[in-house]
Amino acid sequence: DTAVSQTPKYLVTQMGNDKSIKCEQNLGHDTMYWYKQDSKKFLKIMFSYNNKELIINETVPNRFSPKSPDKAHLNLHINSLELGDSAVYFCASSQMSLDTQYFGPGTRLTVL
Amino acid sequence: DQQVKQNSPSLSVQEGRISILNCDYTNSMFDYFLWYKKYPAEGPTFLISISSIKDKNEDGRFTVFLNKSAKHLSLHIVPSQPGDSAVYFCAASARTSGTYKYIFGTGTRLKVLA
Numbered sequence: 001d002t003a004v005s006q007t008p009k010y011l012v013t014q015m016g017n018d019k020s021i022k023c024e025q026n027l028g029h030d031t032m033y034w035y036k037q038d039s040k041k042f043l044k045i046m047f048s049y050n051n052k053e054l055i056i057n058e059t060v061p062n063r064f065s066p067k068s069p070d071k072a073h074l075n076l077h078i079n080s081l082e083l084g085d086s087a088v089y090f091c092a093s094s095q096m097s098l099d100t101q102y103f104g105p106g107t108r109l110t111v112l
Numbered sequence: 113d114q115q116v117k118q119n120s121p122s123l124s125v126q127e128g129r130i131s132i133l134n135c136d137y138t139n140s141m142f143d144y145f146l147w148y149k150k151y152p153a154e155g156p157t158f159l160i161s162i163s164s165i166k167d168k169n170e171d172g173r174f175t176v177f178l179n180k181s182a183k184h185l186s187l188h189i190v191p192s193q194p195g196d197s198a199v200y201f202c203a204a205s206a207r208t209s210g211t212y213k214y215i216f217g218t219g220t221r222l223k224v225l226a
Contacts, residue, residue, distance in 0.1 A: 004155070040218065041218045041219055042216070042218055043156070043201065043216040043219075044216070045213055045214060048213070056213055090155050090156070092155070100146070100158045100161065101158070101214065102157075102158070103148075103155030103156045103157065104155050105153065105154050105155050106153075106154070106155050
């Protein structure tokens, strides 16, 4: 029974396309996050939502738009994909923003 | 600006011996530190944490040491087991706009040799 799940696990697409990555957590947590791990292995936070409200928005291009339909879901939509968007994207959740974060398995995005 | 650094990209240790993974940070506002373990094709999983009011936290075979004056923390695994082979990330957090944000290091790949 997966606590934090992401779909798809792999995503290969062409430059200029629009794609979405879905994330769901069944832990009853209030806070959810999106991280990007680039080719240099840096794991950087992109966004954080608490009870569907945006609380962290790092310096991320406007082409990235998170959407939280309810507190168990935080989806990431990316418009006009670029080569530099290729990375592994991790979703995470925590009970509160101070608490331990639980990560999903990651989505490997490859932009050709 | 890399606020959390793990200067050893990899480490090999014999089974049964001690593994010591190191992490340095630059931001004196960090007050909570964590270690995560990551297997290939999986997300990071929480291992152990320490608050800045402590200098040591132990959980079974895992102990984290914090040296605030040196802005250094380390993870000790004793005894090391082959199943410990993974990438280990340290992370630090400080209050930002009323919430805590994790800053991760780039990871150290630990290989425990049987």
